[in-house]
Amino acid sequence: MSRVYNFSAGPAVLPEEVLKEAAAEMLDYNGTGMSVMEMSHRSKAFEEIIRTAEADIRELMNIPDNYKVLFLQGGASQQFAMIPMNLMKNGVADYIVTGQWAKKAYQEAQKYGKANKIASSEDKTFSYIPDCSDLPISEDADYVYICENNTIYGTKYKELPNTKGKTLVADVSSCFLSEPVDVSKYGVIYGGVQKNVGPAGVVIVIIREDLITEDVLPGTPTMLQYKTHADANSLYNTPPAYGIYICGKVFKWLKKQGGLAAMKEKNEKKAKLLYDFLDQSKLFKGTVEPKDRSLMNVPFVTGDKELDAKFVKEAKEAGFENLKGHRTVGGMRASIYNAMPYEGVEALVEFMKKFEEENL
């Protein structure tokens, strides 16, 4: 068995320790004589798995008591509809469009009310985060929506927008648990787990209790109401149990690493190594405004499409997987999530240096 360095943007690398434990427990979880996949979601063993997972993410993110943690399905894409269906009481919401996912959320919201695009960075291929200190927030906006880390473009809000008192809703899929956050600044903070937390098929929604009401848009499916899942502690119907179990193991791993402050330090160190190399390179260059650079997703180009393709090909042969950039940006992208070790980034930079020497 030989593991590669996997720079996939998601689904993405998981801690090897977590995978080893999962493999060892596959036929018999903790003396139950069955796999977690085979377990009734109403069993004591699974109740303990999901409640421990919840307690651990609450501890990691320091989630206030007046927030619910929901383990749902359907990915961020389903949240694009759930959010307006549940929160658009006035039928108005403001969207800041900093990438493809924010744009999709904005487009979906238009089905349910007046969704306003109050800022965008589409003019420069989403390579920066707009100034959000004094935006034209709508007076009757039910919420202001952002995608906090833009996976495709490699940007991240370094400061949250000034929402002028309105509820902030944030998709944090690609920066989930990568650094400490102040949950109390958000009304809803959510993410698909398949980038930084676990296997695809689980979305975690952290939502302030006063936003969970029966007063949803007419025709909202029972399964798309936050109240359905909040009232049942995420066990209204069968949850994606195995995915939640893996997330729980990742939470334990994060605690062992020292929690989110320690993760931030590790992530900054990894990102700095790569960005510092890019900033002095004569061949490669980053595509993002330096002030808005993501710690998680690092897009870069050579400026020559053929050379980009050659790099991706040779990198793959050398054991660096999934470095091809998104088709809308081109070039390369290295996603360096929590589970990517420092050694992986170090090895990549060494490889890039060698490639530069050979191809400049």
Add this chain to the structure above:
Amino acid sequence: MSRVYNFSAGPAVLPEEVLKEAAAEMLDYNGTGMSVMEMSHRSKAFEEIIRTAEADIRELMNIPDNYKVLFLQGGASQQFAMIPMNLMKNGVADYIVTGQWAKKAYQEAQKYGKANKIASSEDKTFSYIPDCSDLPISEDADYVYICENNTIYGTKYKELPNTKGKTLVADVSSCFLSEPVDVSKYGVIYGGVQKNVGPAGVVIVIIREDLITEDVLPGTPTMLQYKTHADANSLYNTPPAYGIYICGKVFKWLKKQGGLAAMKEKNEKKAKLLYDFLDQSKLFKGTVEPKDRSLMNVPFVTGDKELDAKFVKEAKEAGFENLKGHRTVGGMRASIYNAMPYEGVEALVEFMKKFEEENL
């Protein structure tokens, strides 16, 4: 490691062979150097996993070419809304209510149009399947809905209803792949996989192509439109990739067992063993009309609640797990899905005989 006999109604027992393979491949799937959980859903390796899974279920169920196979999220509960949102063109549908899940589907459909309850077995705690040979099908019904096997109550349609030419929609969650079916008799046949096929978090929808249209109810979320997923071959957004991978392994296992005709024979043999014992027992008795008995879920009682509880407790101590019946029926229930070996049912019957001798 010691495995129990797991009679859970779902999530439920999986083939040991499948779990062993999954454990062995956890850190390195097929030489890729990564787990299936870590793999981009756009990668060649995952494309092959999902396309092979689709080809195998098509072969197993002999699915005609004019049907799409969709791998979705949200469980059957989400289908309760998706079905009317996508299919209620006239705003009318007929429901046959044979248990809790059919009832929930019927209730959810009322949000979206005129849902008619055209037959029910609620008068006798859903212990039988009503005569469906000449029901008052609505003239403008968009579809007739059934739950084909009722997990909680242990009943199964032995003959499909006469829909008088209307589209049949069936939830087959708890009899999925347990015997051959004639897919061409259905417009939609779907099931959550967590009972007979795989881990919770995947729902498989087999739908006739002419039913997949853009003409859905206003306000239907993009993620709840069959067309979204059909057009993208279930890769519109990140699918529940690991669950699909396990389902694919179960499909291979079923093919190795001889396919669905062979499974039917095995399932009939297992069910006969248990039903024959119940029919001659002086202590235990089945709760379902014999003609409507499920091959998958077998509820039974002693008639004495305390004795029922004693049985469940002693069975658990002897390594028979999850025999407690659903709270609405009481007593016991043995779910004997595809992956339950004949030896498991044999051992259970032996244990019941012994219990009967000791407690009569």
